[in-house]
Amino acid sequence: MHYPADMTEDPRTDRDPLPASQLARQIPAVLRKLRIRDLETLRWLGRTRSFARTAEAAAITQPALSKWLREIEDALGVSLFERTTRRVTPTPYGDALLERAERMLTDLAGVAPAMQALRDGLAQPVNVGILPGMASVLMPQTLARLEHTGPALRINLFEDTLDRLLPRARWHEIDLLVCRLDETAMNAGFGTVPLYEDDVRVFGARNHPLALHPSPGWPDVARYPWIVPPPGTPMRRAIDTEFAHQGLPLPRVIMESVTLMTNASAAQAMPCLFLASTLGVARSPLAPALHDFGLPFSHVAPTVGVLHGHAPSAATLALIEVLQDVSRTLATPFIMNKINVT
Structure with a gap:
């Protein structure tokens, strides 16, 4: 039986080279050999900053882990982690690879929920991080709006503090983050959409x-x-x-x-x-x-808004639009409660 040529090869000759933009998109051979398990090991190493804990999580020996990492670094021609006697720290090259590994693993983890949502007649689920107290302000009207006018979205809500949610946003575990647009949020490298003011x-x-x-x-x-x-x-x-x-x-x-x-x-x-x-x-x-x-509190940013990635999904963009619509109906109340003295 005749098999077609490898689809990764291009039939052009040296006289007809690939454009530089297409060459840049080709996947290096070393990355083609990476398995999902390898991506998970990279993620463990990036999060734990420890060879011992990563080796334990990956169920391999530390020498085998060191050899595995050295082979990847040699193939890429860069150092991914700086080693010390106690810790490993990602280099700028390591940070770049870890960011993409996190994104790929998150995308893979979202396949089954996305398929289930489509079977249920819904759009792909949107993972929303939100600070304590903000969910009660936004989500009831947001859910009511989605139920009555669409689109048919499913929201997975994660309520936590900013110091815990920002890393999850960087790891692409959440699609958008509702928080105060303070200095930390504005300098986190995400797209921003202001929603409402709140003291x-x-x-x-x-x-x-x-x-x-x-x-x-x-x-x-x-x-x-x-x-x-x-x-x-x-x-x-x-x-x-x-x-x-x-x-x-x-x-x-x-x-x-x-x-x-x-x-x-x-x-x-x-x-x-x-x-x-x-x-x-x-x-x-x-x-x-x-x-x-x-x-x-005069040192709290008054504006609440959304942080999102640079390539949000259609479902994420639709939810942001609904959040904007709901926010326009909000007005900061003056609720000074006075006790009636009799």
Whole structure:
């Protein structure tokens, strides 16, 4: 039986060379030999920065892992990782390869969900990362809009802090990220779409002792215990920066939490304070039990928006358009709750 020539070969002669742009798109032989398992091993090495942990995850010996990596580096003619006695660190070449490996693995992981969505009559699922408190502002109306007017999308929602979601966006595990467009977000290398404005203020229980104060200031709220976000998050830095800017020591921290329901419930049990967005509180069932002290965090970016990759899918673009439409209906409420003194 006659087999056709290898499709990777081009029938042109030396007199009829391939255009440079097409040559650039050809896959080098060393990359053609890579298996999915190899891509996963690269990802483990990039994430753990450890030969020992990667070898354990890949179920191979460390010498075999070193030999495997050296063969790839020799074939590519570049160093992918810098080795020390304790860690390995990706070089710029390694970062470039890791980014593409992450993208390929994410795309492969999305094949089965995409097929299932199509079988269910839906578009490909869109993985959405969103910061705590923003889902209650955007998602109810977004889902209602999609249900009534389309398009038929399925949304996979991941609610977390920015320091956890940004790496997932870089690893292409999420298609878009809804967050505040602060310096970190704007310099992360993604496309941006502004959505709406929303203040972050000091909140407590409606029966908090300071709720009787006609105009409490930062020295007043500094005297009470606080529930704060975890270290390293933008909102934790906003608290630290605000009190430093006010010339005040940090208040006593009684718990670290980013969950509005938990924070609000704790505030009902004791006179503690926490930060929250005005829109997030206004759309919470606990809003009537909370008091807005009217103290905004001046170092928090007021604009909430979307971060997306440079080649978003049609489903992702459609969802962004719906988010924009929903955002136009939002208005930052003034929800200063005054207790009626009888």
